[in-house]
Amino acid sequence: MSYPITRLRRLRGTSALRQMVKETVLTVNDFIYPIFVTYGENIKSEIPSMPGVYHLSMDRLKTEIDAVVASGVKSVLLFGVPETKDEVGSSAYDPNGIVQEATRAIKSWAPELVVVADTCLCAYTEHGHCGVIHHHPVTGAADVNNDASLELLVKTAISQAEAGADIIAPSNMMDGFVHAIREGLDAAGYENVPIMSYSVKYASAFYGPFRDAAHSSPQFGDRKTYQMDPANLREAMREAESDVVEGADMLMVKPALAYLDVLRMLKEHFDLPVVAYNVSAEYSMVKAAAANGWIDERAVVLETLTGMKRAGADLIITYHALDAARWLREQ
Template sequence: MRRPRRNRASEAIRDLAQETTLTKNDFVFPLFLLEGKNKKSEVESMPGIFRLSEDLMLKEVEACLKLGIKGFDIFPVVDESHKDKLATKSYDSEFFYLKSLTKIKKEFPEALVITDVAMDPYSSDGHDGIVEDGKILNDQTLDILGQMVLAQADTGADMIGPSDMMDFRVGYLRNILDEQGFTDTGIMSYTAKYASAFYGPFRDALDSAPKFGDKKTYQMNPANSREALLEAELDFNEGADVLMVKPALAYLDIIQRLKSNFNIPIAAYNVSGEYAMIKAAGSKGWLDADKAMMESLLSMKRAGADIILTYFAKEAAAHLDQHQ
């Protein structure tokens, strides 16, 4: 008679029978970049996560590399004084974000540097596209995203991350990159980015919440899964190198569907709200935060994620070191 418990009888057999394994190579660490020097401020809703100026971020990247974390997704914290309706600072080569990307890549060429491509950090409207009469203009936004991507690629960044959810932007950006000689610059597309309640702490970190309305006309409806396959097919055919699902925990089924249908790497973004929930419950003693962290990350890998963007990256890497 078959007894599944036989393969759980000891730690040794459990380890041998384990189907899914997390490693440091799975992690990308999102970082928040501040303008200026020697600046560090904790994100109140994300304990242990800090906004860092360039000098301190260089030290953070170095420490992470020593820990075994090789990938970094870098987001700019843009002061309101720099914002306008057309996000012009996003492609200004003298702007601190672009200059810092150049510095980081020069100091640590071995690091995988991923950028954020969307108007919202730089937009006075707080939306991912151009706003006109209360509507988000798709095709007109692509021109600004194209200028942004060329400026980012020129810093030496390895991969650009269009998080805007405008239609056709992956193909548009791939063509522009190729035409300008950036054929080696990858695209990690935010393919299935849902209009989620789990982004709140991230928007606090960047002060990038919409000034009016919401993002439901361009981010996906949480009720839909077949639509994610349509988005993925478009991004795949337009030349994306990586397809991302965001958020992760509430969308493990979407990760699995993309993994089953597309033979390129699938990324999962373990977003700020998912991080904050575990941290908050752990601080109250309602659960073991370390165990919940590792279990949730394992669930993303089990669902099919090849890459996990997570604010837990450093803690998870340290945990893996301790339990080898």
């Protein structure tokens, strides 16, 4: 039918009507809140490039966890800032490492809160790469040894599960990492601990503030030999398919905002939950623009997160989580 019989504005006339026909609903249950935990005492140090995000020592962590629980957010994602680093990232799989300590504490304070443990080595290695470095016997060129790295990532995942992590989230992008970790968890008796795989992780310029937060910048080269080329879409399907076959329980796309087409593709092709990571620069750009009075922070954040969910995200990892939860309550 044609105008004037068809008037699309009829269902936009009032707030109540708009709510009744809303196609995509953002809720507090969609959010996972990242937290950076460090050693020391009485530390709540704001990360310069991420206003409102902090390094927290264990004695300041409970206050943050209380705020998370009060907000209604159901899950946190833990990143550790270790005391020491070495060539093989041994602090990552230390049973008394910072993420392991934080996990045990959180599960004692708030047993119902879902703790997701980031499983990688980059923040724990002296060189800042996500695995063990080897040198080409002829050229001497340095690269990450895929299979040697898998062994250490399995140890890290098991130590995190032993500490009480509800979900293991490997972010290293080594070939075969889901299979190796699934096999390791099962053999250690953690067959019921799910894997939230960073399935499609691009070698993105949007990670800059995170590397400031996690102290994880590579000391040489870059991560383009193991993270994906931002230009590639079909390759994302291959990455996701391999993780599904290897036993992943959830598939993540990182970053989210410039890769909504990838989110939609995964949602349409797989029946696993899809996770969007609203990464550090996406957060910091909004904060910077809001601080200058250029945008309405609340409106932009809620629109952005709704767009990620509309594109196919079942869950959204976001530094905006506590603010967004409050804003949704106030609507």
